Amino acid sequence: MTPRDTSDDSRWSDLERPPLNGAALRRALVKDGGHGGLYCDVEVVQRTGSTNSDLVALAREGTAMEGAVLVAEEQTSGRGRLDRRWTAPPRSGLFFSVLLKPTAVPVSRWGWLPLLTGVAVAAGLSRAAGVDTALKWPNDLLVTVGGEERKAGGILAERAGDDGVVVGVGINVTLKEEELPVPQAGSLALAGAVTTDRDPLLRAVLRSLEDWYGRWRSAGGDPAVSGLQATYAAGCATLGRVVRAELPGDRSLVGEAVAVDGDGRLVIATEEGVREPVGAGDIVHLRPA
Missing domain, CATH: 2.30.30.100 (SH3 type barrels.)
Structure with missing residues (x-):
């Protein structure tokens, strides 16, 4: 996957929602030319239908390696479970997918990947945004807005060929009350986040994912040995x-x-x-x- 940041002439048209800095994200996350950690590439695109669909296609073509990250400033056909639509204004959230190839882990344990991603996202956002988050089984991220539990994010995992899984994440960051797709939705901003700067939020989430994925993979995918099962249960609403x-x-x-x-x-x-x-x-x- 070749890095290519796309933008348009309205790059700073919404000063409350500045664009992500793809070059800075790559510098922060891709180590030693992609050989010193999980991430081999971080690509930010202005607009796409679905980062999951795009990355699954690249993986099946053999043009994306493990650790490829695809981020979109806007998704026009974002999907949740059961093919539900996920829509949000441009640059109002974090919409990204990661290709994982846990070939050393028995396939029977790959079902833990969406739950692992949930734990990683919740941990990363708690640290970087200062927001108390909880997980609704199997793959929703909950925040509290005005004493009410609301969904602020979701996770979708899809097989990509015989040896890969693409995990996709959507997080509402700066959505205002009048922008919510349904009254039961929420955002980090509405939950009182200490920051809504998406660059450090994305870095925190991806570093947390790298950490948890490494632990789980080192334990052969064993959810008890890796601590994943207990951590998920502790954070599950x-x-x-x-x-x-x-x-x-x-x-x-x-x-x-x-x-x-x-x-x-x-x-x-x-x-x-x-x-x-x-x-x-x-x-x-x-x-x-």
Whole structure:
């Protein structure tokens, strides 16, 4: 993937939302020509449909290596789980994807990658933005706005060929109340972030991802040995709550979310005393713990 920063003549048209500095991001994150750490390249583009779709295509073509990072100032066809749309004004958030190739880790443990990314994003933002963040299983980032829990970000992981996974992240940074796509959404600014400068926020998140990915990979993907399972559980707002799981096949399950198991599944205890692990589905928080 060849670095190429694209911009237009309105680079400083919104002084509240300055553009990312691709060259500075590369200097900060790409070490020793791409051979001294995870990241081999950081590319910032002005506009694209979906950074995930673009990076998956590059990986399948063999033109992107592990550690390639693609960042967009604006996504016109951003996607969440179940192909839900993710839209936001230009330069109002962080929209990026990273190619990972955990070939030393059994494929059966690759399902932890979106949860790992959530832990890394939450940790990076807590340090850099000073915002208390929480994770809604499996892949939503929550912040508190006016005492109310709101979604400020999401994660989408997609296979890229036989040996790769692209993890995509979308984070609302400076969205104002009138710009929110739905009333339940939030942003770092609305949650009282100490800074909304996207350059240091992105650096913090990517360094956190590099750290957690390295730990997990060194442990052979073992979520317990790497500390990932315990850290995810500690930051998961879903645990201890009564939830409704909307499952494939138009089935739903109501009960208390009691654990995240070794496969990254949410374990729900029903009133009948059954503990059922859920690996896929929409989770609705019905009431606080």
